[in-house]
Amino acid sequence: MxxxxxxxxxxxxxxxxxxxxxxxxxxxxxxxxxxxxxxxxxxxxxxxxxxxxxxxxxxxxxxxxxxxxxxxxxxxxxxxxxxxxxxxxxxxxxxxxxxxxxxxxxxxxxxxxxxxxxxxxxxxxxxxxxxxxxxLLGARSLMGIVARTSARDKVAGFLLAMGEAASDSPCHPAATFELPLSRSEVAGLLGLTIETVSRQLTALERSGAIRRNGLRGIELVDAAQLGN
Amino acid sequence: MxxxxxxxxxxxxxxxxxxxxxxxxxxxxxxxxxxxxxxxxxxxxxxxxxxxxxxxxxxxxxxxxxxxxxxxxxxxxxxxxxxxxxxxxxxxxxxxxxxxxxxxxxxxxxxxxxxxxxxxxxxxxxxxxxxxxxxLLGARSLMGIVARTSARDKVAGFLLAMGEAASDSPCHPAATFELPLSRSEVAGLLGLTIETVSRQLTALERSGAIRRNGLRGIELVDAAQLGN
DNA sequence: CGACGCATTGATTGTAATCAAAATTAGTGG
DNA sequence: CCACTAATTTTGATTACAATCAATGCGTCG
Missing domain, CATH: 2.60.120.10 (Jelly Rolls)
Incomplete structure (x- = not known):
């Protein structure tokens, strides 16, 4: 310190x-x-x-x-x-x-x-x-993501939210950014397990929605696929 | 109006x-x-x-x-x-x-x-x-409930939170209160389906944690069973 | 190099979503 | 007040999905 x-x-x-x-x-x-x-x-x-x-x-x-x-x-x-x-x-x-x-x-x-x-x-x-x-607005937006029923939607919404947080411009998400959270932390945030988060990320990558650079690097290839 | x-x-x-x-x-x-x-x-x-x-x-x-x-x-x-x-x-x-x-x-x-x-x-x-x-504190507490992994814990935590909101005293939940939400609304809040909410309520009642009075009346019989 | 932490992948089980129907409650008009 | 309809809730059967259990890969650091 x-x-x-x-x-x-x-x-x-x-x-x-x-x-x-x-x-x-x-x-x-x-x-x-x-x-x-x-x-x-x-x-x-x-x-x-x-x-x-x-x-x-x-x-x-x-x-x-x-x-x-x-x-x-x-x-x-x-x-x-x-x-x-x-x-x-x-x-x-x-x-x-x-x-x-x-x-x-x-x-x-x-x-x-x-x-x-x-x-x-x-x-x-x-x-x-x-x-x-x-x-408060942010907390409520996050609530709308965490309360989704499917793991895919949770992870997709989370990635979009992180992209927006990493962006300078208020509306559009950053095309590429680093997740500040470990898998365990993402899981704890979304109410999922580490394994499910991992699987959803690979699924999103295989479907062409995102690309991954290293463990934490995310590139948003097709943001529309991640929902809105 | x-x-x-x-x-x-x-x-x-x-x-x-x-x-x-x-x-x-x-x-x-x-x-x-x-x-x-x-x-x-x-x-x-x-x-x-x-x-x-x-x-x-x-x-x-x-x-x-x-x-x-x-x-x-x-x-x-x-x-x-x-x-x-x-x-x-x-x-x-x-x-x-x-x-x-x-x-x-x-x-x-x-x-x-x-x-x-x-x-x-x-x-x-x-x-x-x-x-x-x-x-903000309330929003974050609610987040901690909604992000739970099991439906039982979500519903239990929700009931406790509603009891506390209905109570006059800040710490202890009201022993009995009326839910202001329909099943559909509870489901939308917790990220569950109507049927799951209903089943969890009957399960909590059968296990003796709560008692129900009508569709929306809740009596907290054993708050400890609902978690903490 | 080997050990540790973290992430991915695989196999299986358990749980919640879905589909479907019955029961209860509320609302309406005779 | 009661019969009837509509809406909501509960219950049931089945399916899909995520948790769990288990093992393998990867990266970092001593």
Missing amino acids: TSSPLACAACPVRDRAACSALDEGERGDLARLGRHRVLSPGEVLFAADEANDRCATLVSGALKIGTVESDGSERILSLIHPAGFVGELFAPVAHFDVTALTRSEVCVFSRREYEAAVERYPALARALLRRSSED | TSSPLACAACPVRDRAACSALDEGERGDLARLGRHRVLSPGEVLFAADEANDRCATLVSGALKIGTVESDGSERILSLIHPAGFVGELFAPVAHFDVTALTRSEVCVFSRREYEAAVERYPALARALLRRSSED
């Missing part, structure tokens, strides 16, 4: 994250409260049932929000992409684990200080509300 | 909804912008792809947020309980349908005017942020 002050000037999500709603002076105030931190793949940022005293903005990489079930298996509830915000501002203890999927950069804040900033800067509250609304 | 001015004094969610964050004068301002409306079961409040120019707080009853798939089947993405807020403040067109499940009372606002109020009253922005965060 590394940690250092913020350098907002060079921040890649400078004008998409919640803090982008602030003016120069306000941003400077907030920057003094935060710490830049780099997470390695698999590194835990926040853990469920621990004191919930921090929050963070994701600058680069990808995070997962999940829980481990009573039987020990992991269930992924949400993915966080750059400019996303994590941390439960209104709960005393964290409900979920937040873990880095890839090498990730985050700005970590003390929850108490961040909440004070939300009180002090109404623009920050509105920006967070906007982020939260978008997260 | 009926519509009339608001009478906040008698509002049952007076101190849980977003507007509860406002002081008397502010609340009065907001009340002048809203219209009280009663929805019959099945009545559509907002429709997907329509102009997204309104938002609402649910006062009593229950709403569903859903989409109809390309094959015509319905997929439910979220349930809204009293004090919940619906409407996409930051999207030009609505992504989802919002429909009453039971007879429901809502306070409907013009989105433009509500957004202006959010700008004017920082406390309202913070209250909405809080609501939104709670909705």
Whole structure:
């Protein structure tokens, strides 16, 4: 774990994250409260049932929000992409684990200080509300994919969603991208087993919908075949 | 459809909804912008792809947020309980349908005017942020249920979640409650078929976990059997 | 090179979808 | 109030599909 002050000037999500709603002076105030931190793949940022005293903005990489079930298996509830915000501002203890999927950069804040900033800067509250609304939209879209009945539709919809998340343009998915999740994690997200995910991927490749480059590289050849 | 001015004094969610964050004068301002409306079961409040120019707080009853798939089947993405807020403040067109499940009372606002109020009253922005965060938590909890692999676990988890939603106390589920959803809607929510939902309910009843009163009445006899 | 973790492939079983029918409930009008 | 129809739910039989069990391939790292 590394940690250092913020350098907002060079921040890649400078004008998409919640803090982008602030003016120069306000941003400077907030920057003094935060710490830049780099997470390695698999590194835990926040853990469920621990004191919930921090929050963070994701600058680069990808995070997962999940829980481990009573039987020990992991269930992924949400993915966080750059400019996303994590941390439960209104709960005393964290409900979920937040873990880095890839090498990730985050700005970590003390929850108490961040909440004070939300009180002090109404623009920050509105920006967070906007982020939260978008997260809610994303969570519901994902729900529509996970609740499908056939494994093929789940995997196809998941690939499309990941392509869209990896894309710069809001509407069209990226033609080629890297999955930030292992097979086990994809399975835990979609409510399938590792083997079924694997089989569906090979089936989609054989049918010409996708091509695979290595274990995690995906090329969307015929997005129409993946549904809509 | 009926519509009339608001009478906040008698509002049952007076101190849980977003507007509860406002002081008397502010609340009065907001009340002048809203219209009280009663929805019959099945009545559509907002429709997907329509102009997204309104938002609402649910006062009593229950709403569903859903989409109809390309094959015509319905997929439910979220349930809204009293004090919940619906409407996409930051999207030009609505992504989802919002429909009453039971007879429901809502306070409907013009989105433009509500957004202006959010700008004017920082406390309202913070209250909405809080609501939104709670909705996000709820969406993720539901995801954890829907992504289960076995039909039994899905139905069991769903019943527990509905019991908790129907309860006054935050932690313990209500011992007895009415499902606001038809079998078809439960199936659409959980990614199962009507028949499977029905069979799982009878199985749970035979095993002594629940008892049924009529088509929609549920009594939680042995909550431990439903998992955790 | 060998060992480990992860992914794919194969064979079999179990479970949920599908197809079909009966039963229950709700809604309507006489 | 009751008969009748329509809609919803339950139950049954069969099929299809995904989970499970098991083994093999692949890539990374000591």
